[in-house]
Amino acid sequence: MPILQAPIRILGCGSPLMGDDGVGLKVIEALKKTELDELDGLDIADAGVCGLDLLNLFDGASKVIIVDAVLTGNRKGSVHRIEGRDLIEGTEPHTLVSVHDLTITDVLRIGEQVQTLPEIVVIGIEIGELATEISRDISPEVLGAVDETIKLIRKEVSSLF
Template sequence: MALSKTIRIMGCGNLWMGDDGVGIHTVEKMTVMKEKLAAGVSLSDPVFSDFPADALPYLSEVDIMDAGVSGLDMLCFLEGFDKIIIIDALKSDQNLGAILKIKGEDLLDGEGVGRMMSSHDVSVPTVLGIAREVQGLPEIVVYGVEIQKHPDEVNLTTEMSPAVEAAIDRVISLVLQEIRKEAAE
């Protein structure tokens, strides 16, 4: 079976700002998983052990990218795909490491989802709003990982808090399930 939609997974954030790098760390791990699958590594490999085996094969069909703090450059990253899955840090009223799934239209409408982190030149919601007006949007799903630092607080570190680091595998499982839903039956 193949996916019915073209899908891009984008990790956003800044690796030098601790927990804000969660999106980048997540797509880095997913890229390693995709490379191992392409190399024919068995699903019994420890890198795959915590993830739904029925969804793993679909990882080879998606595009995975580190979008960093791309700002307005993100506009071109949205083109040519039916569905975009964004992984980023956010600040809301949830516990550290909590994961929120936000549909693109809800994020654009400001449906009480907190604030996507603003270490980017321009915030993700702002870029999506511009894209909606200028070029149209594919289906957007955002997995936001709750961090506790205020978005304007700058602590240069590559270390993430244990709770946010632990969220990476949970986000990957959720993203794999999201991809699996797009499998043509």
């Protein structure tokens, strides 16, 4: 498939059992209820807790938008748009700390060594702190970021459709 016809993938990362960490999955759930889910050439998927398996989901894509919970020290519920290239090269002014075993930065740096990466954009939603107990509840501040995240995703894909 030529790169111009390759799909754009939106991947939500997180654990639905770790409170605010599940926000990436909530964004995917909400996106699947919009007209974006019907667009040919746009894939919307739950990527679970990411890890190196995330690299398999990059195959055949022209652009990948990753949505995940992050810890950056900013206001809980704030939304960050970060170029994947900036994470790989270490030029991002603040360090993203994923709540998973491997950070997205780790996965991208490994991926760059073993495959050709598509254009990557990370949309991180600040969760403020790690969950210490199993919970399906997402705090109101973090849940409130879902709409802003969807607007940002629409902006990312609008020029391509």
